[in-house]
Amino acid sequence: MIKNIIFDFGDVFINLDKQIVYREMQRLGGSTQMTPELLELNNLYEVGQISTDQFLEGLSIVYPHASEIEIKEVWNGMLLDFPDERLEFVEAMAKKSEYRLFLLSNTNALHIEHVEQKMGHEKFNRFRNSFEKFYLSHEINLRKPNEDIYRFVLDQNELKAEETFFIDDTKENTDAASNMGIKCWNLLVGQENLLDLNSRL
Template identity: 50%
Template sequence: MIDTIIFDFGDIFINLDKQATISGLQKLGLTEWTPELDRLNLLYETGDVSQDEFLAGFQKELPNASVEDILAAWNSILADFPLYRLEFLQMLSKKYRLFLLSNTDAIHIQTFENKSGISFYSDFYQCFEKVYFSFEIGMRKPNAEVFQYVINKHELSPKRTLFVDDKKENTDAAAALGLHVWNLQVGQEDVVDLFDKKLL
């Protein structure tokens, strides 16, 4: 019997347009997504580099782009957050313990909050017992330690916990720890299909 659900954020609740960021950076002169940029992104997602260091890393690759241009391209990944998903979540929160566990950075969360407005994001966050962003806790999926951290902190039983994420590497890592998982297929499935999946 599932009594707890841990959700990812991007492409589960808020729609993402990953191509928009790549296109935006290419327009600013980026020829390829380098291993260095990948490393920088991961470090920023775990709070190991500051926003200034993160942006400076991109400016090195894009010497003719302003910080504003880089931020605009970086944030273009954030698309819409349909209201029906929030309403579904609010209904779920009356019956289950809910947690949010997202690999994300401070820029994206600040932008989401600014775009959606305080009443919307407050309603969203209030659905969860606790919200965990990788940049705040210094850990990211699919590392087992981040799942263990949430399990231990809230005394969760893995066999009574469902984890929902769109990345298979993340659901595989959670499944290895004994959690039930749903690897949601973006574009084919929606989080509101949860009950149709017979997972609960």
């Protein structure tokens, strides 16, 4: 029996344009390929091991023709709209109190600041307050799909894996959670909708 639901954020609640970084690389003087350096920079930033200033400094090497403002615009440009129906859906779930609800997102300080500005403080707080715990990778210094992040959430909240359901748009993440006995939904972006969750439980 499912008692707990863990939600990803990007492309589950908020729509993303993950390809913008690749599209803008060449225009801003970088390689058209995701380099190991850029991947490592992103991973370090997502777990809070480097500051925003250090991250932007690293990106200025990746994008030698870009100003700091342009870099921020590209980086935050992947964050699109947050449909009201998804917010209302999770708020309704929280109000029913049928399940314990958690958010678990690989994100960074720049992105979450931009999301709050874009949504507005009141709406962002409505979203955040729908969850018992709101776990962001850069705050807890862990990231998906590493097993320790799932173990952290389970242990911190005394959750049983077999009673927990996890929704994420990245198969690597759901595969890792599934290997630990967590029931998962690898949501297919553009084909499936969070609002169909009840039929999955």
